[in-house]
Amino acid sequence: MSQDRLEPLSAAASPETAHDGAARRVSAVGGVSADEPLRPLAIERREPGARDVVIEIEYCGLCHSDVHMVRGEWREVEYPLVPGHEIVGRVSEVGADVTAFGIGDRVGVGCLVDSCRTCEACRDGLEQFCSGNEQGAGVGTYGSVDYRNGGGRTQGGYSQAIVVDADYVLRVPTSLDAASAAPLLCAGITTYAPLRRAGVGEGTRVGVVGLGGLGHMAVKLAKAMGASVTVFSRTDSKADDAGLLGADHFVVSSDPDAMAAARQSLDVVIDTVAAPHELDPYLATIARDGRLVQVGLPADPMPPVNPRILAAQRVSYTGSFIGGIAETQEMLDFCAEHGVSAQIEMIGADEINEAYERMVAGDVAYRFVLDIATLPEPESLEAGAGARLS
Amino acid sequence: MSQDRLEPLSAAASPETAHDGAARRVSAVGGVSADEPLRPLAIERREPGARDVVIEIEYCGLCHSDVHMVRGEWREVEYPLVPGHEIVGRVSEVGADVTAFGIGDRVGVGCLVDSCRTCEACRDGLEQFCSGNEQGAGVGTYGSVDYRNGGGRTQGGYSQAIVVDADYVLRVPTSLDAASAAPLLCAGITTYAPLRRAGVGEGTRVGVVGLGGLGHMAVKLAKAMGASVTVFSRTDSKADDAGLLGADHFVVSSDPDAMAAARQSLDVVIDTVAAPHELDPYLATIARDGRLVQVGLPADPMPPVNPRILAAQRVSYTGSFIGGIAETQEMLDFCAEHGVSAQIEMIGADEINEAYERMVAGDVAYRFVLDIATLPEPESLEAGAGARLS
Known part of the structure; x- marks a missing residue:
């Protein structure tokens, strides 16, 4: 058989x-x-x-x-x-x-x-x-x-x-x-592949949205590649953990002032959140020619993306799929x-x-x-x- | 003064x-x-x-x-x-x-x-x-x-x-x-810049969504760069014009069969439509590692993008802004x-x-x-x- x-x-x-x-x-x-x-x-x-x-x-x-x-x-x-x-x-x-x-x-x-x-x-x-x-x-x-x-x-x-x-x-x-x-x-290769593909290395500014299974791997891998890592989380409850995992910065994404301060400060954002969520606030944190890679795939539709934010800095919204x-x-x-x-x-x-x-x-x-x-x-x-x- | x-x-x-x-x-x-x-x-x-x-x-x-x-x-x-x-x-x-x-x-x-x-x-x-x-x-x-x-x-x-x-x-x-x-x-540089940035040259498969001021420039420029060009339009009323401008293919975007036939057939899509419209059908026409560049900027919000389509072929949704x-x-x-x-x-x-x-x-x-x-x-x-x- x-x-x-x-x-x-x-x-x-x-x-x-x-x-x-x-x-x-x-x-x-x-x-x-x-x-x-x-x-x-x-x-x-x-x-x-x-x-x-x-x-x-x-x-x-x-x-x-x-x-x-x-x-x-x-x-x-x-x-x-x-x-x-x-x-x-x-x-x-x-x-x-x-x-x-x-x-x-x-x-x-x-x-x-x-x-x-x-x-x-x-x-x-x-x-x-x-x-x-x-x-x-x-x-x-x-x-x-x-x-x-x-x-x-x-x-x-x-x-x-x-x-x-x-x-x-x-x-x-x-x-x-x-x-x-x-x-x-799975979690490792899902986050490793887009980091590599974006050319992350010494000094690259990487953002990680969500600190769960995928997010914590993204932090560890990006740090191992030499990046400076910013973690975005809805509350500050994971701030200490983010630091222990190696993150350099922690931004409470529900705080508009903190988000504004992060404007155009990142080269690559790995978005690991698997529930529908607004992307525009994260796209705004990306510097010219940077990208947001969504690796969390919600079952329900996401809110729309504002193409004006993409055009304003030639930012890309993209996906990745294991490796x-x-x-x-x-x-x-x-x-x-x-x-x-x-x-x-x-x-x-x-x-x-x-x-x-x-x-x-x-x-x-x-x-x-x-x-x-x-x-x-x-x-x-x-x-x-x-x-x-x- | x-x-x-x-x-x-x-x-x-x-x-x-x-x-x-x-x-x-x-x-x-x-x-x-x-x-x-x-x-x-x-x-x-x-x-x-x-x-x-x-x-x-x-x-x-x-x-x-x-x-x-x-x-x-x-x-x-x-x-x-x-x-x-x-x-x-x-x-x-x-x-x-x-x-x-x-x-x-x-x-x-x-x-x-x-x-x-x-x-x-x-x-x-x-x-x-x-x-x-x-x-x-x-x-x-x-x-x-x-x-x-x-x-x-x-x-x-x-x-x-x-x-x-x-x-x-x-x-x-x-x-x-x-x-x-x-x-x-304006129309020229707005379409030239993303075509160049995408490395369009001999044999690149370029799609152009909408045949207006920007769209017709995108067709002419992409052809001059050596690309094979597909025009997407809601009806067939511009099919003859598309051919006269140099387009190789014409797809009526309101025809699901025609859109399905174009699946994963393009490297770069320049979207010139300045009114809100669904992007997923166009994203699905893009082959692995390709991109959709939106150069038409609607005043009202666009419908959401399905990240699953982006992930499935590592397709990027991005913008460009003159040059x-x-x-x-x-x-x-x-x-x-x-x-x-x-x-x-x-x-x-x-x-x-x-x-x-x-x-x-x-x-x-x-x-x-x-x-x-x-x-x-x-x-x-x-x-x-x-x-x-x-």
């Missing part, structure tokens, strides 16, 4: 899978509908092919997009759905053709597990923009059609193991703490070199629904990481709906 | 000016309030200083921003106000220190007549972004405080003559028709080399209010130019309110 499919235990016990010893049943945590809490599930991972790596997952970061996706807020999704694309673990098995990884290696998986490999974007090492070929296009780590492996839906990292093509597996330097490195696979495989590896190596990783709050499987509520409320310092060792063994799960999690 | 001041004849006959023979009374057309039609006015031009050039104006283009400004739609303005910043004429007098121009030279004046000359923008040759010094900042050709010349308000090119510092005067190549060259001073003096000269020389100028409809002074209504209605192919020879002599104007124009 080559299909990456997710089934509750009852279905997994069907004759189709019972005859295939190579597929492996693992425990996971996922959603079964848009409005029910996450719960334990058993899923099956495919038999590894010649190019595959089997990873025993140790930690998986919780990303705000996991919440949007599992609740169907971004698009309609199929259930059950196991989120998770900030995956760190150890290699337990490699296919015959895999030379880049060996058993025991510490590795990571981010938002992508496959792409067409032939389009211009893939050839440019920008697999996140894969436009596809006749077979298919980029495959997200969860919720995507896994067309090269039977056409089932991919399932993510809130699970004990995952099978991934070696070309989409990252090497996680062992000098990084495994749990704190997990959020680098390619090579750049993600570059980011991990950069983090190892500069000792950068996420500030995390570790949770067990039974805390996941509470953690989701706290993410929605912005109450996390600064990234939840799920300790995969706390997942129940698949044998312990009842057939069918699975146990409830708090 | 060194003040550039505008007064109806009654005031101009006051003792203050009557004793100063060097200031010169010229005929003009301008607004006296936000909601009255333009009318003939007499204004006085300052005595030229050592660095000044006196220009006998031959032609002045009519820009949509003239309408916004004279009607107070962009900001509060002082009246009377004489618009006009697409000025072409002949030099009739030069100050003692002026070496760049001689009597009889064909010259132009665009949107700027002065700036601080010391700020970073001025030093970079980007006087349009002058941030000023303790004395003042950039001085617009009309409606600005002329701080180096007595602090009066500048008055624009709908007038017989203008006195301008030589550093802000452009050389208009004589191979260009004087009247058709006038719109280059510096050096770049404006470069544009005029480029136009002379490539035989590019505006398609104009010449009007006399008595047609100006009708022309304004037609501009608002988008009924012009493609730029009105005021023939300054049709202005009444100042002596013929009655003291006070001036005659009415149709």
Whole structure:
């Protein structure tokens, strides 16, 4: 059986899978509908092919997009759905053709597990923009059609193991703490890529809007690149934290005088806020030819942008979307070199629904990481709906 | 008297000016309030200083921003106000220190007549972004405080003559028709600058939204740079014209199928529409790392932009604002080399209010130019309110 499919235990016990010893049943945590809490599930991972790596997952970061996706807020999704694309673990098995990884290696998986490999974007090492070929296009780590492996839906990292093509597996330097490195696979590359693309280096003036999972990574990465960093936050409650993370300046964005004082003072602003918010006040803080990169993607429409502010200093409003495989590896190596990783709050499987509520409320310092060792063994799960999690 | 001041004849006959023979009374057309039609006015031009050039104006283009400004739609303005910043004429007098121009030279004046000359923008040759010094900042050709010349308000090119510092005067190549060259001073540079900045050259795929004064210049300039040009227009009424101007493709923007077919097909889109309109459909026509430059500036708010479209291809939404003096000269020389100028409809002074209504209605192919020879002599104007124009 080559299909990456997710089934509750009852279905997994069907004759189709019972005859295939190579597929492996693992425990996971996922959603079964848009409005029910996450719960334990058993899923099956495919038999590894010649190019595959089997990873025993140790930690998986919780990303705000996991919440949007599992609740169907971004698009309609199929259930059950196991989120998770900030995956760190150890290699337990490699296919015959895999030379880049060996058993025991510490590795990571981010938002992508496959792409067409032939389009211009893939050839440019920008697999996140894969436009596809006749077979298919980029495959997200969860919720995507896994067309090269039977056409089932991919399932993510809130699970004990995952099978991934070696070309989409990252090497996680062992000098990084495994749990704190997990959020680098999404929050790290999401903020690293636009900083690099904007040419951030010694003395660049970087603004970071919002100090959450993405924002705290943006601060750390920009500082490691040599930038002077200004954090914008709605209240002063995070001022001390911003300083501890390395920020040089802190601006309370609800204070018009403070915002006016920051006028045209920045080269690049990374906006990490994932709820609709006015952009004009931040655009006004950008100097000539600077840019605002929105990396938080609200589910609801944003307020309009005033083109007059863009014209007045040739400011750009733009977006960014994770990074390619090579750049993600570059980011991990950069983090190892500069000792950068996420500030995390570790949770067990039974805390996941509470953690989701706290993410929605912005109450996390600064990234939840799920300790995969706390997942129940698949044998312990009842057939069918699975146990409830708090 | 060194003040550039505008007064109806009654005031101009006051003792203050009557004793100063060097200031010169010229005929003009301008607004006296936000909601009255333009009318003939007499204004006085300052005595030229050592660095000044006196220009006998031959032609002045009519820009949509003239309408916004004279009607107070962009900001509060002082009246009377004489618009006009697409000025072409002949030099009739030069100050003692002026070496760049001689009597009889064909010259132009665009949107700027002065700036601080010391700020970073001025030093970079980007006087349009002058941030000023303790004395003042950039001085617009009309409606600005002329701080180096007595602090009066500048008055624009709908007038017989203008006195301008030589550093802000452009050389208009004589191979260009004087009247058709006038719109280059604003519409030309407004579209040339963002095309150049985007690196447009052989084979670049350029989209132009709206085929009016700015749009038709964008088509001609992009073609002259070697681009493949796609025109977007709400109906097919301008399809033939687009072809005659050199466009390679024409897309009816109200046709969803046509817009879908243009998806991710362009590198740069120049959006010239000066009324609020949805941007997302145009952003979707831009390929990875491309940009939409909005050069039409609506008085009312635009609809919101969907950041997801920006993120999906790293597309930028940005603005541009005319160009510096050096770049404006470069544009005029480029136009002379490539035989590019505006398609104009010449009007006399008595047609100006009708022309304004037609501009608002988008009924012009493609730029009105005021023939300054049709202005009444100042002596013929009655003291006070001036005659009415149709």
